[in-house]
Amino acid sequence: MKFQTRRVVAMAAASLVATVGLAACGSDDDGGSASDGGGDLAITFLPKNLGNPYFDTSNAGGEKAIEEFGGTYEEVGPDSGDDPAGQVPFINTAAQQGVNGLVVSANDPEAICDALNEARDAGVKVVTFDSDTNPDCRDLFINQATAEGIAKAQVDLIAEQIGDKGEVAVLSAAANATNQNAWIELMEAELEANHPDIELVDVVYGNDDDQTSFDKTAALLQSHPDLAGIISPTTVGISAAARYLSTSKAKGKVALTGLGTPNQMREYVKDGTVTAFALWNPADLGYLAAYATQALIDGDITGEAGDTFEAGDLGEYTVEDGGSVLLGDPFVFNADNIDDFDF
The missing domain is CATH 3.40.50.2300 (Response regulator)
Structure with a gap:
C-alpha cells in the first residue's frame, strides 16, 4: 500500500x-x-x-x-x-x-x-x-x-476486540450513501460466514453529523443493554461515538472500531476508549x-x-x-x- x-x-x-x-x-x-x-x-x-x-x-x-x-x-x-x-x-x-x-x-x-x-x-x-x-x-x-477489504478489516477488528462473540451494531452515515451501504452488506456477509457467535442487532444512521451521531450512539446503548461493540464506517460517526463512550459507563465495556482519522481519534485511543480502527x-x-x-x-x-x-x-x-x-x-x-x- x-x-x-x-x-x-x-x-x-x-x-x-x-x-x-x-x-x-x-x-x-x-x-x-x-x-x-x-x-x-x-x-x-x-x-x-x-x-x-x-x-x-x-x-x-x-x-x-x-x-x-x-x-x-x-x-x-x-x-x-x-x-x-x-x-x-x-x-x-x-x-x-x-x-x-x-x-x-x-x-x-x-x-x-x-x-x-x-x-x-x-x-x-x-x-x-x-x-x-x-x-x-x-x-x-x-x-x-476494495469494499471487501474495508468490510473485512472492520469485522476483524471488532471480532478481535470482543472475543469473537456478542452483539454489535453499526453507526453509519447517510442511509443512501453508496459506499456505506456496500460495506454494511459485505460486513453482514462476513459475519454470517466467519463469525457465527457475533450478532448484528442494529444499523443506525448519523447522517455524517456530529451531534446526530452522538445521540444515535446513546440510543444504541439504551436500546441494546447487552451491546458488545459498535462499528462506525464513517469518520464523523466514529469520533462522535468515541466522544460519547469516553465519558459513559460503557467505556472499556463496549468496543468501538470503524473508519477514522488519527487526529480525530488520538485522544480516544490514548484514554482507552478505542483500541484500534482503520482507514486509508x-x-x-x-x-x-x-x-x-x-x-x-x-x-x-x-x-x-x-x-x-x-x-x-x-x-x-x-x-x-x-x-x-x-x-x-x-x-x-x-x-x-x-x-x-x-x-
Whole structure:
C-alpha cells in the first residue's frame, strides 16, 4: 500500500486552507480549453459536505496535486450530506462555469446522475472518489480500497476486540450513501460466514453529523443493554461515538472500531476508549483523484481498463474493470503507531 507518511504532515497544514479554494476558470475567450493548452486546468472538488475533517484532508491532497501540475483548484459543496440531491446545484454551477474536471464523493448513487451526465455532455471530465455513483454517470472512480477489504478489516477488528462473540451494531452515515451501504452488506456477509457467535442487532444512521451521531450512539446503548461493540464506517460517526463512550459507563465495556482519522481519534485511543480502527490515507486519495482527472482532461487515458497514468509522488496506476482505480489496502491505527501520523 502506498501510504505517504512524509506527505501526510504537509496535507494536515494544507487542509487549513482547503475550504477557501480558488476561483474556477473556464475556457479562454477564443474557446480553447485547458486540455489543448488554452489555459489552466480548472478542477472542482465536490465532497459530500463541507466542514467534514475527512474531506478537508482528502481535498487538501487534491489541491496539492493540482498545484503540482499547474491547475486551478476549487472546493464547493452542501453544508449537510443528508439530502441525496444536495450536490446537484453545485454540479450544474461547475458545468456552467466551464470547469475541465469535477471530482465528486457521491451522497447517492442515482440522485446526481442526470446532472453529472449533463456536465459530461458539456465537456467536463467527472471523477468520483470515496463514494461512487452508477458507473454510467462518471468517467472514473478512485476507490480508496476494495469494499471487501474495508468490510473485512472492520469485522476483524471488532471480532478481535470482543472475543469473537456478542452483539454489535453499526453507526453509519447517510442511509443512501453508496459506499456505506456496500460495506454494511459485505460486513453482514462476513459475519454470517466467519463469525457465527457475533450478532448484528442494529444499523443506525448519523447522517455524517456530529451531534446526530452522538445521540444515535446513546440510543444504541439504551436500546441494546447487552451491546458488545459498535462499528462506525464513517469518520464523523466514529469520533462522535468515541466522544460519547469516553465519558459513559460503557467505556472499556463496549468496543468501538470503524473508519477514522488519527487526529480525530488520538485522544480516544490514548484514554482507552478505542483500541484500534482503520482507514486509508485520505490525502493520498484526493491526490490520486486529482492526477486521474488531469490524465482524463489531457487525453492520456479514457477510463478504459488497462489505461495507465502517473500520479505524481504515488507513481503509476492502472485503470481496472468498471473504470475504477484502487488506491490501496486499509491501514490499522492503534496506540503503537497513531502518533506517527498527522491528519
